[in-house]
Amino acid sequence: MEGLGASTRFKEFLQDNGLDERIYTDCPDLPRYIRVNPRFADTCMSDVERELGAKLHPVSWLPGFYTVSGDVGIAGCSAYKEGRIYGIDAASGAAVAALQLSPGDHVLDLCAAPGAKMCMIADILNGAGSVTAVDIAQPRIATCRTLALKYKSPNCRLFLGDGSVFSVPPPSGSTCEVGKQRGRKKRAVAGSGSGPAPVAVTEALPEPFFCNFGGEAAPSYSESAEVAAEEGGGRQHIEINDTPTGSAAAGDHAEGEEDAPRYLRGENDRDEAKPKCGGVYYDAVLVDAECTHDGSIKHLTKYDKWGWDTFERRFLDPERIRSVTNLQRRLLRNGLARLKPGGYLVYSTCSFTRAQNEDVVCAVLQETNGAAELVPIACGEEWPGTPGFLEHTLRFDPRHSNTSGLFVARILKRSNGESTEVQAELAS
Ligand SMILES: C[S@@+](CC[C@H](N)C(=O)[O-])C[C@H]1O[C@@H](n2cnc3c(N)ncnc32)[C@H](O)[C@@H]1O
Numbered sequence: 001m002e003g004l005g006a007s008t009r010f011k012e013f014l015q016d017n018g019l020d021e022r023i024y025t026d027c028p029d030l031p032r033y034i035r036v037n038p039r040f041a042d043t044c045m046s047d048v049e050r051e052l053g054a055k056l057h058p059v060s061w062l063p064g065f066y067t068v069s070g071d072v073g074i075a076g077c078s079a080y081k082e083g084r085i086y087g088i089d090a091a092s093g094a095a096v097a098a099l100q101l102s103p104g105d106h107v108l109d110l111c112a113a114p115g116a117k118m119c120m121i122a123d124i125l126n127g128a129g130s131v132t133a134v135d136i137a138q139p140r141i142a143t144c145r146t147l148a149l150k151y152k153s154p155n156c157r158l159f160l161g162d163g164s165v166f167s168v169p170p171p172s173g174s175t176c177e178v179g180k181q182r183g184r185k186k187r188a189v190a191g192s193g194s195g196p197a198p199v200a201v202t203e204a205l206p207e208p209f210f211c212n213f214g215g216e217a218a219p220s221y222s223e224s225a226e227v228a229a230e231e232g233g234g235r236q237h238i239e240i241n242d243t244p245t246g247s248a249a250a251g252d253h254a255e256g257e258e259d260a261p262r263y264l265r266g267e268n269d270r271d272e273a274k275p276k277c278g279g280v281y282y283d284a285v286l287v288d289a290e291c292t293h294d295g296s297i298k299h300l301t302k303y304d305k306w307g308w309d310t311f312e313r314r315f316l317d318p319e320r321i322r323s324v325t326n327l328q329r330r331l332l333r334n335g336l337a338r339l340k341p342g343g344y345l346v347y348s349t350c351s352f353t354r355a356q357n358e359d360v361v362c363a364v365l366q367e368t369n370g371a372a373e374l375v376p377i378a379c380g381e382e383w384p385g386t387p388g389f390l391e392h393t394l395r396f397d398p399r400h401s402n403t404s405g406l407f408v409a410r411i412l413k414r415s416n417g418e419s420t421e422v423q424a425e426l427a428s
Pocket residue numbers: 092110111112113114115116117118134135136137140161162163164234235263264288289290291327
Protein backbone atom coordinates (compact mmCIF):
# COMPACT_ATOMS: atom_id res chain seq x y z
CA MET A 1 0.00 0.00 0.00
CA GLU A 2 1.80 3.06 -1.30
CA GLY A 3 0.53 5.69 1.10
CA LEU A 4 1.36 3.86 4.29
CA GLY A 5 4.84 5.33 4.27
CA ALA A 6 3.29 8.78 4.17
CA SER A 7 1.49 8.39 7.47
CA THR A 8 3.75 8.49 10.50
CA ARG A 9 0.76 8.39 12.78
CA PHE A 10 -0.63 5.27 11.19
CA LYS A 11 2.77 3.60 11.57
CA GLU A 12 2.82 4.64 15.23
CA PHE A 13 -0.72 3.32 15.62
CA LEU A 14 0.39 -0.04 14.21
CA GLN A 15 3.40 -0.14 16.54
CA ASP A 16 1.33 0.85 19.58
CA ASN A 17 -1.06 -1.97 18.80
CA GLY A 18 1.62 -4.55 18.05
CA LEU A 19 0.48 -4.84 14.42
CA ASP A 20 2.83 -6.01 11.72
CA GLU A 21 3.22 -3.46 8.93
CA ARG A 22 3.61 -6.29 6.46
CA ILE A 23 -0.11 -6.94 6.70
CA TYR A 24 -0.35 -3.81 4.58
CA THR A 25 2.90 -3.72 2.65
CA ASP A 26 3.11 -7.38 1.62
CA CYS A 27 -0.51 -7.93 0.80
CA PRO A 28 -1.25 -9.15 -2.69
CA ASP A 29 -3.51 -7.40 -5.18
CA LEU A 30 -6.82 -8.35 -3.69
CA PRO A 31 -9.59 -9.64 -5.91
CA ARG A 32 -13.08 -8.20 -5.97
CA TYR A 33 -15.72 -10.52 -4.57
CA ILE A 34 -19.17 -11.08 -6.00
CA ARG A 35 -22.09 -12.92 -4.47
CA VAL A 36 -24.94 -14.23 -6.58
CA ASN A 37 -28.41 -13.24 -5.49
CA PRO A 38 -30.13 -16.59 -4.82
CA ARG A 39 -33.37 -15.17 -6.18
CA PHE A 40 -31.56 -15.13 -9.52
CA ALA A 41 -29.94 -18.52 -9.26
CA ASP A 42 -30.49 -18.91 -13.00
CA THR A 43 -27.94 -16.15 -13.63
CA CYS A 44 -25.58 -17.38 -16.30
CA MET A 45 -22.11 -16.66 -14.96
CA SER A 46 -20.52 -16.95 -18.37
CA ASP A 47 -22.80 -14.11 -19.54
CA VAL A 48 -21.61 -12.06 -16.58
CA GLU A 49 -18.00 -12.91 -17.44
CA ARG A 50 -18.57 -11.85 -21.03
CA GLU A 51 -20.03 -8.55 -19.92
CA LEU A 52 -17.27 -7.89 -17.42
CA GLY A 53 -14.63 -9.05 -19.86
CA ALA A 54 -13.05 -11.01 -17.03
CA LYS A 55 -13.01 -14.51 -15.60
CA LEU A 56 -15.00 -15.30 -12.45
CA HIS A 57 -13.65 -17.91 -10.04
CA PRO A 58 -15.90 -19.63 -7.49
CA VAL A 59 -14.69 -19.20 -3.90
CA SER A 60 -14.15 -22.76 -2.76
CA TRP A 61 -14.75 -22.03 0.91
CA LEU A 62 -17.84 -19.83 0.59
CA PRO A 63 -20.72 -21.04 -1.61
CA GLY A 64 -22.31 -18.43 -3.85
CA PHE A 65 -19.20 -16.22 -3.88
CA TYR A 66 -16.89 -15.57 -6.83
CA THR A 67 -13.73 -13.57 -7.32
CA VAL A 68 -12.90 -11.34 -10.22
CA SER A 69 -9.74 -9.33 -10.71
CA GLY A 70 -9.68 -6.36 -8.35
CA ASP A 71 -9.37 -3.84 -11.15
CA VAL A 72 -12.65 -4.92 -12.76
CA GLY A 73 -15.56 -2.61 -11.95
CA ILE A 74 -18.94 -4.27 -11.66
CA ALA A 75 -21.20 -1.23 -11.38
CA GLY A 76 -21.79 -0.95 -15.14
CA CYS A 77 -22.66 -4.60 -15.58
CA SER A 78 -26.34 -5.42 -16.20
CA ALA A 79 -26.31 -8.33 -13.72
CA TYR A 80 -25.32 -5.83 -11.04
CA LYS A 81 -27.84 -3.22 -12.14
CA GLU A 82 -30.61 -5.84 -12.16
CA GLY A 83 -29.72 -7.02 -8.65
CA ARG A 84 -28.49 -10.43 -9.77
CA ILE A 85 -25.07 -10.01 -8.19
CA TYR A 86 -23.83 -8.18 -5.12
CA GLY A 87 -20.42 -6.72 -4.43
CA ILE A 88 -19.40 -7.98 -0.97
CA ASP A 89 -16.03 -9.05 0.37
CA ALA A 90 -15.74 -12.75 1.22
CA ALA A 91 -14.66 -11.98 4.80
CA SER A 92 -17.92 -10.06 5.26
CA GLY A 93 -19.73 -13.08 3.87
CA ALA A 94 -17.88 -15.24 6.38
CA ALA A 95 -19.12 -13.09 9.28
CA VAL A 96 -22.70 -13.75 8.18
CA ALA A 97 -22.05 -17.44 7.51
CA ALA A 98 -20.65 -17.71 11.05
CA LEU A 99 -24.13 -16.96 12.40
CA GLN A 100 -25.25 -20.31 10.92
CA LEU A 101 -28.77 -19.08 10.35
CA SER A 102 -31.81 -21.07 9.33
CA PRO A 103 -34.94 -19.86 7.56
CA GLY A 104 -37.41 -18.75 10.23
CA ASP A 105 -34.81 -17.07 12.42
CA HIS A 106 -35.37 -13.52 13.61
CA VAL A 107 -32.05 -11.76 13.29
CA LEU A 108 -30.90 -8.45 14.72
CA ASP A 109 -28.20 -6.58 12.78
CA LEU A 110 -27.08 -3.79 15.12
CA CYS A 111 -24.71 -1.86 12.82
CA ALA A 112 -26.31 -2.62 9.52
CA ALA A 113 -25.38 0.05 7.02
CA PRO A 114 -24.68 0.13 4.19
CA GLY A 115 -26.33 -3.26 4.26
CA ALA A 116 -24.30 -5.90 2.42
CA LYS A 117 -24.53 -8.32 5.34
CA MET A 118 -28.17 -7.48 5.95
CA CYS A 119 -29.01 -8.55 2.38
CA MET A 120 -27.06 -11.76 2.77
CA ILE A 121 -28.90 -12.52 6.01
CA ALA A 122 -32.24 -11.89 4.30
CA ASP A 123 -31.23 -14.21 1.48
CA ILE A 124 -30.39 -17.02 3.88
CA LEU A 125 -33.71 -16.58 5.71
CA ASN A 126 -35.46 -16.69 2.33
CA GLY A 127 -38.63 -14.95 3.46
CA ALA A 128 -39.14 -17.00 6.62
CA GLY A 129 -38.12 -15.02 9.70
CA SER A 130 -36.87 -11.44 9.63
CA VAL A 131 -33.89 -9.11 9.69
CA THR A 132 -34.12 -6.11 11.98
CA ALA A 133 -31.43 -3.72 10.77
CA VAL A 134 -30.32 -0.78 12.92
CA ASP A 135 -27.89 2.01 12.10
CA ILE A 136 -27.32 5.37 13.69
CA ALA A 137 -26.54 7.24 10.47
CA GLN A 138 -29.53 8.29 8.45
CA PRO A 139 -27.83 8.48 5.04
CA ARG A 140 -26.38 5.06 5.62
CA ILE A 141 -29.63 3.39 6.69
CA ALA A 142 -31.08 4.96 3.55
CA THR A 143 -28.50 3.00 1.59
CA CYS A 144 -29.66 -0.17 3.38
CA ARG A 145 -33.11 0.56 2.06
CA THR A 146 -31.77 1.04 -1.45
CA LEU A 147 -30.07 -2.32 -1.29
CA ALA A 148 -33.03 -4.13 0.25
CA LEU A 149 -35.34 -2.77 -2.44
CA LYS A 150 -32.96 -3.42 -5.28
CA TYR A 151 -32.19 -6.99 -4.26
CA LYS A 152 -35.76 -7.67 -3.16
CA SER A 153 -34.41 -8.72 0.22
CA PRO A 154 -37.37 -10.23 2.04
CA ASN A 155 -38.56 -9.32 5.52
CA CYS A 156 -36.21 -6.48 6.39
CA ARG A 157 -37.12 -3.85 8.98
CA LEU A 158 -34.87 -0.81 9.04
CA PHE A 159 -34.41 1.33 12.12
CA LEU A 160 -32.53 4.56 12.46
CA GLY A 161 -31.27 4.36 16.01
CA ASP A 162 -28.49 3.67 18.47
CA GLY A 163 -27.65 -0.02 18.46
CA SER A 164 -26.19 0.19 21.94
CA VAL A 165 -29.62 0.80 23.47
CA PHE A 166 -31.94 -0.58 20.80
CA SER A 167 -34.61 -2.76 22.38
CA VAL A 168 -37.48 -3.10 19.92
CA PRO A 169 -38.87 -6.64 19.86
CA PRO A 170 -38.69 -8.92 16.88
CA PRO A 171 -41.62 -8.42 14.51
CA SER A 172 -45.10 -9.42 15.40
CA GLY A 173 -45.60 -13.08 14.80
CA SER A 174 -42.05 -13.91 15.71
CA THR A 175 -41.34 -16.74 18.04
CA CYS A 176 -38.24 -15.45 19.75
CA GLU A 177 -39.63 -14.93 23.20
CA VAL A 178 -38.10 -17.11 25.80
CA GLY A 179 -40.51 -19.76 26.92
CA LYS A 180 -42.73 -19.41 23.88
CA GLN A 181 -42.90 -22.12 21.32
CA ARG A 182 -42.13 -21.65 17.70
CA GLY A 183 -45.16 -20.83 15.61
CA ARG A 184 -47.00 -18.99 18.34
CA LYS A 185 -48.01 -15.47 17.35
CA LYS A 186 -47.36 -12.43 19.45
CA ARG A 187 -48.37 -8.87 18.73
CA ALA A 188 -45.52 -6.40 18.58
CA VAL A 189 -45.69 -3.87 21.37
CA ALA A 190 -44.96 -0.40 20.11
CA GLY A 191 -42.82 1.46 22.58
CA SER A 192 -41.76 -1.52 24.62
CA GLY A 193 -38.18 -1.45 25.84
CA SER A 194 -36.10 1.68 26.14
CA GLY A 195 -35.91 2.73 22.50
CA PRO A 196 -38.30 5.15 20.87
CA ALA A 197 -41.45 3.54 19.55
CA PRO A 198 -41.52 2.48 15.94
CA VAL A 199 -44.33 4.10 14.03
CA ALA A 200 -45.53 0.83 12.62
CA VAL A 201 -44.75 -2.79 13.03
CA THR A 202 -46.84 -4.91 10.74
CA GLU A 203 -47.74 -8.57 10.89
CA ALA A 204 -46.23 -9.35 7.52
CA LEU A 205 -43.14 -7.72 6.14
CA PRO A 206 -43.90 -7.56 2.45
CA GLU A 207 -41.03 -5.26 1.56
CA PRO A 208 -38.28 -3.43 3.42
CA PHE A 209 -39.87 -0.76 5.48
CA PHE A 210 -38.48 1.99 7.57
CA CYS A 211 -39.52 2.27 11.17
CA ASN A 212 -39.72 5.87 12.10
CA PHE A 213 -37.96 7.13 15.21
CA GLY A 214 -38.50 10.45 16.86
CA GLY A 215 -40.43 12.13 14.07
CA GLU A 216 -37.68 11.70 11.48
CA ALA A 217 -38.81 11.30 7.93
CA ALA A 218 -38.08 8.00 6.24
CA PRO A 219 -34.82 8.47 4.42
CA SER A 220 -34.71 8.60 0.69
CA TYR A 221 -31.73 7.13 -1.03
CA SER A 222 -29.37 7.47 -3.92
CA GLU A 223 -28.17 4.86 -6.32
CA SER A 224 -24.70 6.34 -6.45
CA ALA A 225 -24.29 5.85 -2.70
CA GLU A 226 -25.23 2.22 -3.11
CA VAL A 227 -22.71 1.69 -5.87
CA ALA A 228 -19.99 3.28 -3.78
CA ALA A 229 -20.91 1.14 -0.79
CA GLU A 230 -20.89 -2.09 -2.71
CA GLU A 231 -17.81 -1.38 -4.74
CA GLY A 232 -15.88 -0.99 -1.53
CA GLY A 233 -17.04 -4.32 -0.18
CA GLY A 234 -19.74 -2.75 1.92
CA ARG A 235 -17.53 -1.78 4.84
CA GLN A 236 -16.26 1.68 4.17
CA HIS A 237 -17.78 4.96 5.06
CA ILE A 238 -19.73 6.24 2.13
CA GLU A 239 -17.39 8.42 0.21
CA ILE A 240 -19.94 10.41 -1.71
CA ASN A 241 -22.66 12.66 -0.56
CA ASP A 242 -25.58 10.37 0.01
CA THR A 243 -27.79 12.83 1.78
CA PRO A 244 -31.49 12.27 1.31
CA THR A 245 -31.49 14.54 -1.70
CA GLY A 246 -28.66 12.52 -3.21
CA SER A 247 -27.51 15.64 -4.93
CA ALA A 248 -23.74 15.46 -4.77
CA ALA A 249 -21.73 13.96 -7.55
CA ALA A 250 -19.87 10.69 -7.11
CA GLY A 251 -16.38 11.30 -5.83
CA ASP A 252 -17.37 14.12 -3.50
CA HIS A 253 -16.79 12.26 -0.27
CA ALA A 254 -16.25 15.17 2.03
CA GLU A 255 -19.67 15.41 3.58
CA GLY A 256 -20.24 11.73 4.30
CA GLU A 257 -16.70 11.29 5.54
CA GLU A 258 -16.80 14.19 7.93
CA ASP A 259 -20.17 13.21 9.24
CA ALA A 260 -19.39 9.70 10.32
CA PRO A 261 -17.43 10.19 13.58
CA ARG A 262 -20.15 12.45 14.88
CA TYR A 263 -22.46 9.44 15.07
CA LEU A 264 -20.28 7.97 17.75
CA ARG A 265 -20.68 10.82 20.13
CA GLY A 266 -24.13 10.62 21.53
CA GLU A 267 -25.33 11.25 24.99
CA ASN A 268 -24.75 7.56 25.65
CA ASP A 269 -21.06 7.78 24.88
CA ARG A 270 -20.06 6.51 28.28
CA ASP A 271 -18.83 3.04 28.91
CA GLU A 272 -21.11 2.69 31.89
CA ALA A 273 -24.18 3.41 29.75
CA LYS A 274 -26.02 0.09 29.82
CA PRO A 275 -28.89 -0.95 27.65
CA LYS A 276 -32.20 -1.15 29.39
CA CYS A 277 -33.92 -4.41 28.85
CA GLY A 278 -37.23 -4.74 27.18
CA GLY A 279 -37.20 -8.51 27.60
CA VAL A 280 -37.03 -9.04 23.86
CA TYR A 281 -35.08 -11.76 22.22
CA TYR A 282 -33.74 -12.49 18.77
CA ASP A 283 -32.61 -15.87 17.50
CA ALA A 284 -29.30 -14.43 16.31
CA VAL A 285 -27.49 -11.10 16.50
CA LEU A 286 -24.80 -9.58 14.32
CA VAL A 287 -22.68 -6.81 15.83
CA ASP A 288 -20.56 -5.67 12.89
CA ALA A 289 -19.25 -2.82 14.96
CA GLU A 290 -18.07 0.63 14.01
CA CYS A 291 -14.26 0.64 14.25
CA THR A 292 -11.08 2.37 13.13
CA HIS A 293 -11.16 0.45 9.82
CA ASP A 294 -7.42 -0.13 10.04
CA GLY A 295 -7.78 -3.74 8.88
CA SER A 296 -9.80 -3.01 5.80
CA ILE A 297 -7.27 -2.76 3.01
CA LYS A 298 -9.98 -1.78 0.54
CA HIS A 299 -10.90 1.08 2.84
CA LEU A 300 -7.33 2.16 3.53
CA THR A 301 -6.19 2.26 -0.07
CA LYS A 302 -8.74 5.01 -0.67
CA TYR A 303 -6.66 7.28 1.54
CA ASP A 304 -3.81 7.07 -0.98
CA LYS A 305 -6.16 9.17 -3.06
CA TRP A 306 -8.02 11.10 -0.36
CA GLY A 307 -4.99 11.94 1.76
CA TRP A 308 -3.73 10.17 4.85
CA ASP A 309 -4.23 13.24 6.98
CA THR A 310 -7.97 12.66 6.52
CA PHE A 311 -7.64 9.10 7.78
CA GLU A 312 -5.53 10.22 10.74
CA ARG A 313 -7.99 12.92 11.65
CA ARG A 314 -11.02 10.68 11.30
CA PHE A 315 -9.82 7.44 12.83
CA LEU A 316 -6.57 7.86 14.74
CA ASP A 317 -7.57 10.68 17.01
CA PRO A 318 -7.01 9.23 20.54
CA GLU A 319 -10.35 10.53 21.74
CA ARG A 320 -12.04 8.84 18.79
CA ILE A 321 -10.29 5.56 19.51
CA ARG A 322 -11.36 5.67 23.15
CA SER A 323 -14.86 6.50 22.08
CA VAL A 324 -15.02 3.69 19.54
CA THR A 325 -13.89 0.98 21.97
CA ASN A 326 -16.50 2.14 24.47
CA LEU A 327 -19.10 2.02 21.75
CA GLN A 328 -18.04 -1.49 20.74
CA ARG A 329 -18.46 -2.74 24.30
CA ARG A 330 -21.88 -1.14 24.56
CA LEU A 331 -22.99 -2.60 21.23
CA LEU A 332 -21.81 -6.07 22.19
CA ARG A 333 -23.48 -5.83 25.60
CA ASN A 334 -26.75 -4.81 24.05
CA GLY A 335 -26.43 -7.47 21.38
CA LEU A 336 -26.10 -10.11 24.08
CA ALA A 337 -28.99 -8.64 26.02
CA ARG A 338 -31.20 -8.84 22.93
CA LEU A 339 -30.16 -12.41 22.09
CA LYS A 340 -32.28 -15.30 23.26
CA PRO A 341 -30.59 -17.83 25.53
CA GLY A 342 -29.24 -20.59 23.34
CA GLY A 343 -28.75 -18.15 20.45
CA TYR A 344 -25.55 -17.06 18.72
CA LEU A 345 -24.04 -13.62 18.28
CA VAL A 346 -21.27 -12.76 15.84
CA TYR A 347 -19.04 -9.82 16.69
CA SER A 348 -16.91 -8.50 13.84
CA THR A 349 -14.82 -5.46 13.03
CA CYS A 350 -12.50 -4.47 10.21
CA SER A 351 -9.86 -3.42 12.73
CA PHE A 352 -6.89 -5.59 13.64
CA THR A 353 -6.24 -4.11 17.05
CA ARG A 354 -6.73 -6.29 20.10
CA ALA A 355 -8.31 -3.33 21.84
CA GLN A 356 -11.25 -3.34 19.43
CA ASN A 357 -11.55 -7.10 19.11
CA GLU A 358 -10.32 -9.58 21.70
CA ASP A 359 -10.28 -7.00 24.52
CA VAL A 360 -13.86 -5.95 23.82
CA VAL A 361 -15.05 -9.55 23.62
CA CYS A 362 -13.11 -10.53 26.73
CA ALA A 363 -14.38 -7.60 28.80
CA VAL A 364 -18.03 -8.12 27.91
CA LEU A 365 -17.91 -11.90 28.32
CA GLN A 366 -16.37 -11.44 31.75
CA GLU A 367 -19.34 -9.31 32.74
CA THR A 368 -21.64 -12.22 31.95
CA ASN A 369 -19.95 -14.50 34.49
CA GLY A 370 -19.99 -17.40 32.10
CA ALA A 371 -23.49 -16.94 30.71
CA ALA A 372 -21.97 -16.26 27.30
CA GLU A 373 -18.89 -17.85 25.78
CA LEU A 374 -16.82 -17.92 22.64
CA VAL A 375 -17.52 -20.96 20.51
CA PRO A 376 -15.87 -22.39 17.39
CA ILE A 377 -17.11 -21.24 14.02
CA ALA A 378 -18.13 -24.71 13.02
CA CYS A 379 -18.57 -23.92 9.34
CA GLY A 380 -15.20 -22.13 9.26
CA GLU A 381 -12.78 -25.03 9.29
CA GLU A 382 -11.82 -24.53 5.66
CA TRP A 383 -11.78 -20.75 5.83
CA PRO A 384 -8.53 -18.92 5.18
CA GLY A 385 -8.70 -17.03 8.47
CA THR A 386 -5.90 -17.24 11.04
CA PRO A 387 -6.53 -17.69 14.77
CA GLY A 388 -7.09 -14.55 16.80
CA PHE A 389 -5.64 -13.96 20.27
CA LEU A 390 -8.61 -15.63 21.93
CA GLU A 391 -9.52 -19.23 21.28
CA HIS A 392 -12.13 -19.64 18.53
CA THR A 393 -11.73 -16.12 17.15
CA LEU A 394 -10.64 -15.64 13.54
CA ARG A 395 -8.74 -12.94 11.74
CA PHE A 396 -8.98 -12.53 8.00
CA ASP A 397 -5.55 -11.06 7.39
CA PRO A 398 -5.33 -9.97 3.73
CA ARG A 399 -1.93 -11.63 3.31
CA HIS A 400 -3.27 -15.07 4.16
CA SER A 401 -6.93 -14.82 3.29
CA ASN A 402 -6.88 -12.74 0.10
CA THR A 403 -9.78 -10.78 1.58
CA SER A 404 -10.01 -7.20 2.68
CA GLY A 405 -9.50 -7.85 6.40
CA LEU A 406 -11.86 -8.72 9.26
CA PHE A 407 -12.00 -10.03 12.83
CA VAL A 408 -14.80 -12.50 13.60
CA ALA A 409 -15.92 -13.97 16.93
CA ARG A 410 -18.90 -16.27 17.51
CA ILE A 411 -20.52 -16.16 20.91
CA LEU A 412 -23.12 -18.49 22.43
CA LYS A 413 -25.47 -17.19 25.06
CA ARG A 414 -26.02 -20.17 27.29
CA SER A 415 -29.56 -21.28 27.82
CA ASN A 416 -29.07 -22.15 31.45
CA GLY A 417 -26.15 -20.00 32.51
CA GLU A 418 -25.63 -18.65 35.97
CA SER A 419 -27.24 -15.41 37.00
CA THR A 420 -25.32 -12.67 35.28
CA GLU A 421 -25.40 -9.01 34.68
CA VAL A 422 -26.78 -9.57 31.21
CA GLN A 423 -29.35 -11.98 32.51
CA ALA A 424 -30.24 -9.71 35.36
CA GLU A 425 -30.90 -6.99 32.83
CA LEU A 426 -33.01 -9.34 30.82
CA ALA A 427 -35.02 -10.17 33.88
CA SER A 428 -35.56 -6.55 34.91
C1 LIG B 1 -18.63 -1.45 9.76
S1 LIG B 1 -20.04 -0.53 9.41
C2 LIG B 1 -21.26 -1.78 9.24
C3 LIG B 1 -21.25 -2.46 7.89
C4 LIG B 1 -22.50 -3.27 7.63
N1 LIG B 1 -22.70 -4.29 8.63
C5 LIG B 1 -22.52 -3.90 6.27
O1 LIG B 1 -22.29 -5.09 6.14
O2 LIG B 1 -22.75 -3.20 5.29
C6 LIG B 1 -20.43 0.15 10.97
C7 LIG B 1 -21.75 0.89 11.00
O3 LIG B 1 -22.03 1.20 12.36
C8 LIG B 1 -22.81 2.37 12.37
N2 LIG B 1 -22.84 2.88 13.75
C9 LIG B 1 -21.95 3.65 14.40
N3 LIG B 1 -22.36 3.88 15.66
C10 LIG B 1 -23.54 3.20 15.80
C11 LIG B 1 -24.47 3.05 16.87
N4 LIG B 1 -24.27 3.62 18.07
N5 LIG B 1 -25.58 2.33 16.66
C12 LIG B 1 -25.81 1.74 15.45
N6 LIG B 1 -24.97 1.87 14.40
C13 LIG B 1 -23.85 2.58 14.58
C14 LIG B 1 -22.13 3.25 11.35
O4 LIG B 1 -23.02 4.25 10.90
C15 LIG B 1 -21.78 2.23 10.28
O5 LIG B 1 -22.77 2.21 9.28
